[in-house]
Amino acid sequence: MDTPPRQLSGSVCPRLPRGVRLTHSEAQGGWILLAPERVFKADGITVEILKRCTGETNLNAIVDDLARTFAAPRERIHADVVNLLGSLADKKLLELG
């Protein structure tokens, strides 16, 4: 199923809703996103993005921070962040405040 490329406004303030949290588990081999009756393995990039989704920082600032921290091209980071946040929001794992 093809969905159109995601558009997200730079002013949205994403955050994990109640009932969704990021946790580290040695036994389970790394970072895990806990959600209603499901768990998702979270890779390094996902963790870096989600750590910044506090509800107080907007998308533009998150992308700026990541681009700076990882010395990576802003456009690339922007695309990755929008893809991740969009797919999490579709699964009700993220609120775009």
Add this chain to the structure above:
Amino acid sequence: MTTNGASLSAPLGLLAELTHRCPLGCPYCSNPLALDRRGDELDTATWGRVFCEAAALGVLQVHLSGGEPAARRDLSEIVKGAREAGLYSNLITSAVGLTPQNLAVLADAGLDHVQISIQDSDEASADHIARYKGASARKRAIARDVVRLGLPLTINMVVHRANIGRIEPMVDLALSLGAGRVEIAHVQYYGWALKNRDVLMPTRAQVEEAVRQVETLRTRHHGQIVIDAVVPDYYARFPKPCVGGWGRRSLNVTPAGRVLPCHAAEVIPGLEFWNVREHSLADIWRSSPAFLAFRGTDWMQEPCRSCARRDQDFGGCRCQAFLLTGDARAADPVCHLSPQHALVETLASAGQDGAYSYRSF
């Protein structure tokens, strides 16, 4: 550490059956026919210890279930125990027994998520299936309270012959209640559901239509609600990877403290189950005979033993293999590669209308 040809994995989920008491009589209940008595139930402190031991083993989520978990007067203490152990808690409830007040107490105690069962979008049918007049109205009211409290809500709908034609209104109902997720849970035949199989079994045409409906609804409601649905295994080509593999990803503690690899395991003769009153959970997970019995792949017979999918679906369900073929080591006959698959095809077309044997003590 290797056992039975597999290294020991850490469990991810704990199903905590807090009680077998329940005000409803749903004929598809997966609890065993021999329900645990109230007098044998584990106390609050023991559940707290079990949760700590589960977390130490690597468990991340606990599903507080039963019976009806709200029948436990100490439910908020149990929820606190899960929170203190660092576990994510899911309440799996009929909502009958919950009030807005005690729900708020549970939310404060740290409950993470609530799953409410709804028997049908048609209220008269729903109350008939549950054998409880007024259940449907109560569930809808409590569902709204869950959402008002800011807790995520899942609506679980067990689908069978009586309601399989109402997938769309059932999903619409879940949406209207503010659920983030709906489970279209085609009935599985264990416990009371097995006893009532002939009157729960839909037709193949109904199942195919239900599968089409779900796909349409997923597209329509993309981003608004998550629809979890799996093709019922009697109609599938390959078996389900039951509980993610025996003794691999999850464990079940019964109200009286027996630890099972899955909720139906007691139907298999010759298995020895250990109790949390006598053993630590780690000990049980690692060494109890019931857990060792079908962990890994060494126990497999053909066609599973040399099958390319054996590490994907683990030969399907041991309990179902036993219940349908008499041999717990056989391939789950829902698999089209099983020599006994014709049996499942016969059963799948043998549904009929009739009265339920309602769940009761």
